[in-house]
Amino acid sequence: MLGVMKMKKFKKVYVEITNICNLKCNFCPSATLMRTRKLMDHEHFTHIINEVKEYTDHVYFHLMGEPFLNKNIGDFLDISAENGLKVNITTNGTIIAKVKERLLSKKALRQVNISLHSFEANEFHKDLDTYISDIADFINEAQATTNVISAIRLWNMDTAELKACNELNDDILSMLEEKLGLDIRLSEQLQHTNNIKLKDRVYLNMAEKFEWPDMDRDVIDENIFCYALRDQIGILVDGTVVPCCLDSEGHIGLGNIFESPLEDILSGERARNMYDGFSRRCAVEDLCKRCGYAKRHKK
Numbered sequence: 216m217l218g219v220m221k222m223k224k225f226k227k228v229y230v231e232i233t234n235i236c237n238l239k240c241n242f243c244p245s246a247t248l249m250r251t252r253k254l255m256d257h258e259h260f261t262h263i264i265n266e267v268k269e270y271t272d273h274v275y276f277h278l279m280g281e282p283f284l285n286k287n288i289g290d291f292l293d294i295s296a297e298n299g300l301k302v303n304i305t306t307n308g309t310i311i312a313k314v315k316e317r318l319l320s321k322k323a324l325r326q327v328n329i330s331l332h333s334f335e336a337n338e339f340h341k342d343l344d345t346y347i348s349d350i351a352d353f354i355n356e357a358q359a360t361t362n363v364i365s366a367i368r369l370w371n372m373d374t375a376e377l378k379a380c381n382e383l384n385d386d387i388l389s390m391l392e393e394k395l396g397l398d399i400r401l402s403e404q405l406q407h408t409n410n411i412k413l414k415d416r417v418y419l420n421m422a423e424k425f426e427w428p429d430m431d432r433d434v435i436d437e438n439i440f441c442y443a444l445r446d447q448i449g450i451l452v453d454g455t456v457v458p459c460c461l462d463s464e465g466h467i468g469l470g471n472i473f474e475s476p477l478e479d480i481l482s483g484e485r486a487r488n489m490y491d492g493f494s495r496r497c498a499v500e501d502l503c504k505r506c507g508y509a510k511r512h513k514k
């Protein structure tokens with residue numbers, strides 16, 4: 216396993232540059248997070264990049280929290296570029312206007328995923344028109360002046376078990392048509408597909424409401440496969456290495472990257488057991504047994 220791990224084996228390394236969020240989406244564990252709230256600083260980010268650059272070409276500023284709240288984000292993009300890494304960011308989009316200029320000048324920025332479903336999942340408000348206008352301005356400028364990919368997400372479709380907050384979807388789609396200057400009727404297209412290319416490097420994806428794995432729920436399935444530790448790992452803001460972007464509390468803490476080399480963490484007993492378990496289509500960790508995401512991707 217060690218030999219395999221030394222190659223650039225991960226498609227994604229999630230780095231939680233903050234676990235603080237300015238929203239409280241009703242589907243997200245962020246509001247009840249037990250972990251200490253933090254913003255990552257220059258020194259710790261640099262340490263992480265030095266460790267992960269042997270393992271991946273892509274870091275993702277994602278996990279819990281809103282990455283645009285970290286004022287070091289421009290610095291982090293520069294450090295990533297200096298180390299040959301591309302950066303993908305997932306944001307709720309509420310403060311995208313404030314970071315637009317800083318972000319779009321950065322060489323490392325590859326993709327920005329904007330979760331529009333966060334709007335209706337909150338009681339706050341910024342009005343919808345301002346929210347969508349700010350996001351559309353970002354996308355229009357990114358599309359016209361850079362190679363950055365913009366991916367709009369509306370992950371709020373009802374499931375058989377879950378009713379989602381999606382009453383504003385028609386308004387949101389009409390605003391996107393107008394503000395992005397689209398010639399297509401999105402609501403009609405979405406009858407046929409959940410993925411639409413809106414323009415070069417601009418995409419819209421609809422999906423069902425997402426449910427995080429939860430230690431308090433009943434076991435869903437123990438016989439699953441997951442790409443965690445094969446394609447991806449995550450690093451929480453305090454340095455805890457986790458196997459995926461869904462372990463919001465660090466229940467599957469494999470070690471701390473500020474205390475041990477990543478190589479040792481990935482070849483440690485807990486990581487090995489988990490990896491070997493998935494090779495047998497077997498969830499070793501309790502959280503994985505309660506993860507609907509892995510079940511969706513059952514092989």
Ligand code: SF4
Nearest residue numbers: 236240243245280307
């Ligand atoms: S889903 Fe994202 S935007 Fe919403 S509360 Fe959680 S971290 Fe914040």
Ligand code: SF4
Nearest residue numbers: 441443459503506509
């Ligand atoms: S099964 Fe779910 S909780 Fe476990 S590693 Fe995979 S995505 Fe994460």
